[in-house]
Amino acid sequence: MAQLLDTSRQALGLLFSGDPALWSIVSISFSVSLRAVLIATPVAFLLAFLLAHARFPGRRVLISTFNTLLALPAVVVGLTIYMLLSRNGPFGDLKLLFTQTGMVIGQIVLCFPLLVAFSHATLQAADQRAWETAVTLGAKPWQAMLTLMYEVRYGLIAAVTAAFGRIIAEVGSSMMIGGNILNYTRNITTAIALETSKGEFAQGIALGIILLLSALLLNFALSFMQARDDAAL
Amino acid sequence: MSVFLQLKHLRKSTNAGEHLLDIDEFSIRENTCIVLSGGNGAGKTTLLKILAGLDKPDHADIIYDGEHLPWKFAQQKLRHDVVYLHQQPYMFDKTVAENIAYGLRRSGLNRAQVDETVEQALQWAQLSKLASRNARQLSGGEKQRVALTRARVLSPRLLLLDEPLASMDINAREQTIHLIKRLKSEQVSTIVTSHEPHISTLIGDEHRHLCKTGPCRYTVVKPFLFQRNMEHRSRLSKQAITCASDQPCEDLHLEDSAERSNKDPVNRSNTTMNQDTTIPKQQITAVILAGGLARRMSGQDKGLIEINGRAMIEHIITALTPQVGNILINANRNLDQYRRYAYPVIEDMMGEFFGPLVGMASGMQASNTDYLLTVPCDSPFIPPVLAERLLRELEDQRADISVAHDSTRMQPVFALLRKELLASLMTYLEDGGRKIDTWYAEHRLAKTDFSDWPDAFININTPDDRENVERKMIHQKNVQIT
Numbered sequence: 001m002a003q004l005l006d007t008s009r010q011a012l013g014l015l016f017s018g019d020p021a022l023w024s025i026v027s028i029s030f031s032v033s034l035r036a037v038l039i040a041t042p043v044a045f046l047l048a049f050l051l052a053h054a055r056f057p058g059r060r061v062l063i064s065t066f067n068t069l070l071a072l073p074a075v076v077v078g079l080t081i082y083m084l085l086s087r088n089g090p091f092g093d094l095k096l097l098f099t100q101t102g103m104v105i106g107q108i109v110l111c112f113p114l115l116v117a118f119s120h121a122t123l124q125a126a127d128q129r130a131w132e133t134a135v136t137l138g139a140k141p142w143q144a145m146l147t148l149m150y151e152v153r154y155g156l157i158a159a160v161t162a163a164f165g166r167i168i169a170e171v172g173s174s175m176m177i178g179g180n181i182l183n184y185t186r187n188i189t190t191a192i193a194l195e196t197s198k199g200e201f202a203q204g205i206a207l208g209i210i211l212l213l214s215a216l217l218l219n220f221a222l223s224f225m226q227a228r229d230d231a232a233l
Numbered sequence: 234m235s236v237f238l239q240l241k242h243l244r245k246s247t248n249a250g251e252h253l254l255d256i257d258e259f260s261i262r263e264n265t266c267i268v269l270s271g272g273n274g275a276g277k278t279t280l281l282k283i284l285a286g287l288d289k290p291d292h293a294d295i296i297y298d299g300e301h302l303p304w305k306f307a308q309q310k311l312r313h314d315v316v317y318l319h320q321q322p323y324m325f326d327k328t329v330a331e332n333i334a335y336g337l338r339r340s341g342l343n344r345a346q347v348d349e350t351v352e353q354a355l356q357w358a359q360l361s362k363l364a365s366r367n368a369r370q371l372s373g374g375e376k377q378r379v380a381l382t383r384a385r386v387l388s389p390r391l392l393l394l395d396e397p398l399a400s401m402d403i404n405a406r407e408q409t410i411h412l413i414k415r416l417k418s419e420q421v422s423t424i425v426t427s428h429e430p431h432i433s434t435l436i437g438d439e440h441r442h443l444c445k446t447g448p449c450r451y452t453v454v455k456p457f458l459f460q461r462n463m464e465h466r467s468r469l470s471k472q473a474i475t476c477a478s479d480q481p482c483e484d485l486h487l488e489d490s491a492e493r494s495n496k497d498p499v500n501r502s503n504t505t506m507n508q509d510t511t512i513p514k515q516q517i518t519a520v521i522l523a524g525g526l527a528r529r530m531s532g533q534d535k536g537l538i539e540i541n542g543r544a545m546i547e548h549i550i551t552a553l554t555p556q557v558g559n560i561l562i563n564a565n566r567n568l569d570q571y572r573r574y575a576y577p578v579i580e581d582m583m584g585e586f587f588g589p590l591v592g593m594a595s596g597m598q599a600s601n602t603d604y605l606l607t608v609p610c611d612s613p614f615i616p617p618v619l620a621e622r623l624l625r626e627l628e629d630q631r632a633d634i635s636v637a638h639d640s641t642r643m644q645p646v647f648a649l650l651r652k653e654l655l656a657s658l659m660t661y662l663e664d665g666g667r668k669i670d671t672w673y674a675e676h677r678l679a680k681t682d683f684s685d686w687p688d689a690f691i692n693i694n695t696p697d698d699r700e701n702v703e704r705k706m707i708h709q710k711n712v713q714i715t
Binding site: 016129130132133134135136137138139140143147150151230 | 241282285286287312313315316319322323325335336339340383384385421427
C-alpha cells in the first residue's frame with residue numbers, strides 16, 4: 001500500500017514536470033485514436049442508417065454480425081491485421097506494419113462494429129415522424145437523413161464516445177500492429193505494459209491517470225452540452 | 234375548379250397481405266377542402282401518406298396535371314407539392330423560427346429571403362412571441378400552429394391534415410380551425426381527416442367517407458357536398474353513389490330531391506337561426522322510418538296499415554308537410570306502394586332491417602339539407618310543432634341531436650339531427666353499432682319536452698292499438714268540428 005501511494009506521488013511529479021517522453025506518448029495515443037474514430041464514424045453512421053431504414057436482403061444478418069463483433073478481442077484484431085500487413089501477408093507491400101497508419105487501421109476495425117451497433121439502435125428507435133416530416137417539407141433523402149441524425153444526436157454522440165473509449169484504452173492491437181516504437185508507435189497503453197514489465201510503476205500509473213482524466217473530461221463535456229440543451233428546452 | 238390529382242385503382246396491403254386500401258378512384262380538385270371520415274382502420278392515414286409520397290402503394294395509376302406518371306416520378310412531384318401533417322405534429326429539436334424555416338432552407342432561397350418569409354409567417358400565425366422558443370416546449374395547439382405555418386410557407390398545392398383537431402382544447406381548436414380557413418382562402422387544396430362531425434361544415438367543401446365494404450373492399454363514398462358547392466352537388470347527385478354493400482344503392486332518388494329543393498329559392502339561402510328567427514323549414518328533411526319488420530303486427534307493413542281509410546303513412550305525411558322542406562320515406566318492402574306518395578323512397582344502405590339508425594343514415598345520405606327530422610311510421614299523431622320545437626331546442630342548446638321527451642322517457646326516433654352527424658353515424662354503424670341510445674350518447678343531446686302533446690308518441694304495435702287510435706282520431710276530429 002505504501003508502495004502504491006509512493007509511486008502515485010512520483011507519477012504526479014512526472015505529470016507536472018512536463019516530461020517530454022511522457023507527453024509524446026500521450027499525443028500519439030490521442031492522434032491515432034482520434035483519426036480512427038473520425039474515419040470510422042461517417043461510414044458507420046451511414047451504414048447504421050441504411051440498416052435502420054432501408055430494406056435489403058441480408059440486413060438482419062449484417063445487424064447480427066455487427067452485434068457479435070462488439071465482443072471482438074483487440075488481440076485477435078491485432079493478430080489478424082498483423083498477418084495481413086506483415087511482409088509475407090497479402091498487404092505486405094504497403095509497408096504498414098509497425099506504423100501509426102497500421103494502428104489506425106486496427107483501431108478502425110475495433111470501433112467500427114461498436115459505432116454501427118450503437119448508432120443503429122439509436123436510429124432505429126428514432127421517431128419515424130422526423131423522417132416523414134423532413135421529406136414532406138421538401139428535404140432530399142440525404143438531407144432528411146442528416147436531419148434525423150441531428151434529432152437523435154445525443155445517442156450518436158454517445159456511440160462515438162463509447163467507440164473512442166474502447167480504442168484509446170485497448171492495448172492488444174496497438175502492441176501487435178504498432179510494435180511499441182518509442183516516439184512513433186508507443187502509446188499510453190503499450191507504454192504502461194512496457195513500464196510495468198520493467199518495474200517502472202510510476203510512469204505506468206501516471207499514464208493511467210491521464211487515460212482516466214481524459215475519459216472523465218470527455219464525459220463531463222458531453223453531459224454539460226446535454227444539460228445546456230435541456231435548459232434551453 | 235379542375236381536378237389536378239387523380240388516383241385510380243389504388244391498392245395497398247400490409248406486408249402480411251392484409252388489405253389496407255382498395256380505392257377505384259380518388260380525385261382532388263384545386264382549391265377544395267375535402268373532409269375525409271372513416272372508422273378506425275379504414276385507411277385514412279395510409280391514403281394521406283400515399284398522397285404525400287411518403288408511402289408506396291402496391292398499385293396506383295396516378296394522373297397529375299393530366300399526365301399519367303409512374304410512381305417514381307409521381308412520388309417526386311407529390312413530395313414536392315404536397316405537405317402532410319401528422320396527427321401529432323413532429324417538431325424538430327430547434328426553435329420555432331428554425332422549424333418554420335426548415336423547408337424554405339432546402340428550397341433554394343437565400344438566407345435573407347428565408348428570414349423575411351419566416352418573419353411574415355410568424356406574424357401570420359401570431360407566433361412571433363414564440364419565435365425563439367424551442368418548438369418541443371410548446372403546447373399541443375401551438376405545435377399544430379407551427380406545423381401549419383411550416384407547411385404554409387412552402388405554398389403547397391395540397392395540404393394533408395391528419396386529425397388536426399384531435400385531443401385539443403377549445404381554444405387551440407378554434408385557433409387551428411381559423412388557420413385552416415385562412416389556408417383555404419389562399420388557394421391551397423386540403424384534405425382533413427376527422428372523426429368530428431362539425432368540422433365538415435366548418436371547413437369542408439366536400440365530404441368523403443372511407444369505409445370497409447365487405448371483405449377487403451374499400452370505397453370512397455361521397456355522401457353529400459355542402460351548400461356552397463351547388464354546381465358540384467347537382468352534378469354529383471346524379472351520379473350513382475357507391476356504398477357499403479356489394480350492391481350499390483343507386484336507387485336513392487337523389488335527382489328527385491335535388492330538383493325538388495332547387496325549385497325552391499329559400500333552400501339556397503344559408504339561413505341560420507341566429508340571423509333569422511323564423512324556422513328554416515326548407516333546411517329540414519323529414520325521413521319517415523318505415524323500414525322495420527313489424528313483428529307484432531304479424532309482419533304487416535306498418536306504414537301501410539289503414540286507419541280510418543288512409544294508410545298510416547298518409548297521416549304522417551299530412552302532418553309533416555307543413556313542417557319540413559322535403560320528405561323521404563325509408564322502406565325496405567312494398568317499395569312500389571310507398572312510391573305512390575310521390576316522395577323519394579330510400580332503402581337501407583347496409584343490408585336490411587338493421588334498425589332505425591341505418592334508416593337514419595340512409596336518410597341523411599340522401600338528403601341535402603342541414604337538418605334531418607326522423608319520425609316513426611306508426612305514430613299517426615305527429616304534433617304540428619314537432620320540427621319547430623326540436624329545432625329551437627337544438628339551436629338553443631347548441632346540441633347535435635334534439636330528441637323528443639314525453640316527461641317520462643326519451644322517444645329516440647322522434648329526433649332532429651344535424652347532417653354533419655353522418656360521418657359519425659357511418660363510423661358507428663361500420664364498427665358494428667346498432668343501438669340508437671349508445672350512438673346518441675356520443676353526442677350533445679338536447680331533450681325537447683313534448684309532455685303537452687300526450688298523444689304524440691302513441692304508436693301502433695298490435696291490432697288493438699289500431700282500434701284505439703281509430704277511435705281517438707274520430708274523437709279528435711269531432712272535437713275540432715265542435
